[in-house]
Amino acid sequence: MDLLIKILGALATVVLAFTVGMTYGGLTRKVIARIQNRIGPPWYQNFLDNLKLILKKEAVHHGFMQHVAPLWLIAMSITTLMFIPILKDGAWFTNFNFDGDLILLLYLMVIGSLGMALGAGQTGNPNSAIGVTRGLTQMVGFEIPWVMALVALMIQYETTSITGLMDAAEAQGTWLVFSSPFATIAAILAMPGMFRYSPFDIVGAPAELASGPVSEFGGKYLSTMMTSGAIFAFVKLTLYVDIFFGGASNLVELVVKTFILYMFPVLWGAVSPRFRTEQAVKFFWGWPVLFGIIGLIQASF
C-alpha cells in the first residue's frame, strides 16, 4: 500500500511538474509581451505548441544519438524530479529523497546537457556545435557559485539531504535565506545561467545561432525537449524553494513561491541584451563566487 502511494505520487508529481512548468512558460511569454507593450499569447500557448509539435507527421533524425538525446533529457528531468520533495509534509509529494541526495542532484542536473551535447554533435550542424560549446562553458561558469552555495549549506547544517535542510529551517524557525544569506545570494545569482534567459541566452541565441543545439530537432523531438525543459524548470524552482525558502506545505504556497522566484531571471532577461560567452563566465566568476566564498567562510565559523 505504501509503495502504491509512492508510485501514484510519483506519477502525479510528473503531471504536476509538466502542467506547472508549461503554464509558467506561457505566463513568461505573456509577461515579456506586456513589458514590450504587446498583448501576448494566451497562457496555454505552450501546451498548443507542444501538442502541435507532437502531432507533426514527420521527424527527421540523423542517427541513433540524435534520436536518443531528447529521451536522455527527459529521463534526466524526471529522475531529478523524483529526488525533490515537492511538499514539506504529507504522503503524496515527498517522493524518493534520501540522505545525500543533494550530492547526487549536483551530478544528475548536468547529465541531461551532456546527453544533449552528444545528440547535437551528431546532427553535424555547425550551429549546434557552437551552441554546445557555449552551453558547457556557461555551465562551468554558473556551477561554481551554485556548488559553493550548496557546500556552504552542507557544512553549516551538517546534512547532505534536502529534507535535512528543510528540517533545519523548521528547527531554527526561519528560512535558510536569513540564516545563510551569502550562500543564498550566490545561488540566486547563479540561477539566470540555469534558466538561460537573457543576458545568458548564449546557448539558444535565436537570431545568432539559429537556436543552437536544437536547430536540427523538429517534430516529436522538439516536443520532448520542450516537455523536458518545462519539467526541469519546475525541478530547479522547487529545489530553490525547498532549500532556501523553507519549502511549501501546500500546492498554492509552492506555486506562489516558485512563480515569484521565477520572475527574477525572466524580468532580468526581459530588459537585457545578450552577453558574449566570456562575459557570462566573467559575471559568474565575479560577484556570485565572491558571495559563495563569504558564504563558505560564514558556514565554517
Place this chain on the structure above:
Amino acid sequence: MINDKNSQGIVDIIAEYARKQSLFIMAYGTGCGAIEIPPTLTSRYDAERLGIRGAATPRQADVLLITGYLATKSLKRVIRVYEQMQAPKYVIGFGSCTINGGMYWDSYNTINLLDKYIPVDVYINGCMPRPEAVIAGFEKLKELIQSGNALGWKKYEDNLEEYRENQKKVIVNWQMPDYNW
C-alpha cells in the same frame, strides 16, 4: 456523417486546432516584402497573440513565408528549406511578385508564379501588403487548416515528379540530391 471517411473526427479537430493556433514561421526574406515582417511580429501588430512566432530553423517551422520576388538562384535555397521542413507544412506567398512576378514579370532571372515550383496554400496580394493584410492572410491559412484543406505538403509529395520537372527547368545547375531530407 460519423462513418464518412472524408469528415473530420474529434481527434482531427483537436489536432487541426493545435496546428492552426501555433504557427512557427520561417520568413524567407530576400525580397523587399521582408520589411513588413518585423512590424507584424513586434509590438505594433503583435502576431504572437495569434500564436504566430518566428522559428529559427526549417526543422522547427510550420509556415514558409516567401516575402517578395524570387530569383532563380534563391529558388534553389527555397526548395531546400521547404523540403527540410517537417510535414504538415504550409507556404504563404507574400506580395504580387509570388503571384505573377509583379514588377519583375519580364525579368530574366526571377520566377513569375511560385505555385509552379512549390505548393502555395495562401497568397497575400499587394505591393507590398501591409501587416493588416499579412495577418488577414494568416487568418485565411488558419481557416484552411481548421477545415483540413491546407494540404499543399501532400500535393507536393504526390506530384513530386511534376514539381521537380518545373524546378529543373529554371534551375540550370541542379546540384542537389533528389530530395533534401
